[in-house]
Amino acid sequence: MTMPKVAQRKLDDTGEVPVVKTGGPHEPALPADVAACLGERLRAYYAHLMNDPVPEHLIRILEAMDGARSANNDR
Amino acid sequence: MTVDPSVRQAVLEAIPHLRAFAISLSGNITYADDLVQGALLRGLENLDKFQPGTNMQAWLFTILRNQFYTDMRRRRKEVEDADGAMAERLAVMPEQSARLDFSDMLAALAKLSVEQREALVLVAAEGVSYEEAAQICGTSLGTIKSRINRARTRLAELLDLVPGEDIGPDRLVRATLLMHASV
Numbered sequence: 479m480t481m482p483k484v485a486q487r488k489l490d491d492t493g494e495v496p497v498v499k500t501g502g503p504h505e506p507a508l509p510a511d512v513a514a515c516l517g518e519r520l521r522a523y524y525a526h527l528m529n530d531p532v533p534e535h536l537i538r539i540l541e542a543m544d545g546a547r548s549a550n551n552d553r
Numbered sequence: 554m555t556v557d558p559s560v561r562q563a564v565l566e567a568i569p570h571l572r573a574f575a576i577s578l579s580g581n582i583t584y585a586d587d588l589v590q591g592a593l594l595r596g597l598e599n600l601d602k603f604q605p606g607t608n609m610q611a612w613l614f615t616i617l618r619n620q621f622y623t624d625m626r627r628r629r630k631e632v633e634d635a636d637g638a639m640a641e642r643l644a645v646m647p648e649q650s651a652r653l654d655f656s657d658m659l660a661a662l663a664k665l666s667v668e669q670r671e672a673l674v675l676v677a678a679e680g681v682s683y684e685e686a687a688q689i690c691g692t693s694l695g696t697i698k699s700r701i702n703r704a705r706t707r708l709a710e711l712l713d714l715v716p717g718e719d720i721g722p723d724r725l726v727r728a729t730l731l732m733h734a735s736v
Binding site for chain 1: 556561564565568569570572573576577586589590593594597655658659673674677678679680702705706708709712714715
C-alpha cells in the first residue's frame with residue numbers, strides 16, 4: 479500500500495495545498511505538484527512510445543505511393 | 554500517384570505520433586498498428602481533401618480517431634455486453650505491451666473513459682493545443698477542458714499520486730484532523 483505521500487508532505491511543509499485551477503468552479507482540481515508529476519509521467523510515457531521503432535510495413539505504405547522511385551529505398 | 558515531397562515528409566513524421574496516440578487510445582499495439590495503417594491509407598487516398606498549409610498530423614489524427622470510434626461502435630453492435638468486452642480487451646493490454654515497459658500508465662489510461670483518455674493524451678502527452686484537441690475530437694473547447702481536468706484527477710488517483718476518491722484542500726485538512734484526533 480502506498481500512502482498519500484504527496485498530499486501529506488504538502489501539509490507537513492506548508493500547512494496548505496496549492497491547487498491548480500484548470501476548470502470551472504465545479505471542476506475537481508489537483509495540487510500543483512501532483513499535476514506537474516502527472517504531466518511529467520505522461521510525457522515520459524508518450525516519449526517512450528514514440529521511440530518504439532515504427533514497423534516496416536507502415537513505412538512501406540509511403541514508399542508504395544512513391545512508386546518505383548523509392549520502392550527499394552529501404553534504410 | 555505522385556505526392557508532394559513536403560506532404561510525404563509530413564506524413565512520415567506523423568507516423569510515430571499516430572502510433573503513440575493509437576496505442577494510448579486502444580491499449581493494443583497490434584490493433585494500434587492496424588489503425589495507423591488504415592489512417593495512412595485513407596489519408597493518402599483522400600489527399601485531395603487535405604488543405605495545404607493546415608496540420609497534416611492533426612488531419613491524420615482525426616482520420617485515425619474516427620476509425621477507432623467506427624470500430625468501437627461495430628464491436629458494440631456485435632457484442633451484447635459491449636462495456637464488458639471493451640474492459641476485457643483492455644485488461645489484457647499490459648501483458649501485450651510489456652516490451653514497452655509503461656504498462657502501469659497504459660493500464661491506468663485504460664480505466665479512463667475513452668473520451669477522457671483521448672483528450673488527456675492529445676493535450677498532456679502529445680502536446681496539441683486545447684483548440685486542436687477539440688477539433689480532432691469533434692467537440693467544444695469547454696468539453697475538452699472539462700474532460701482533461703477529470704481525466705487528470707482520475708489518473709492521479711489510479712497512479713496513487715493522491716489519496717483516492719476525494720481530492721481537495723478541505724478533504725485533506727479534514728482527513729489530517731481526523732488522523733490527529735485518532736492518535
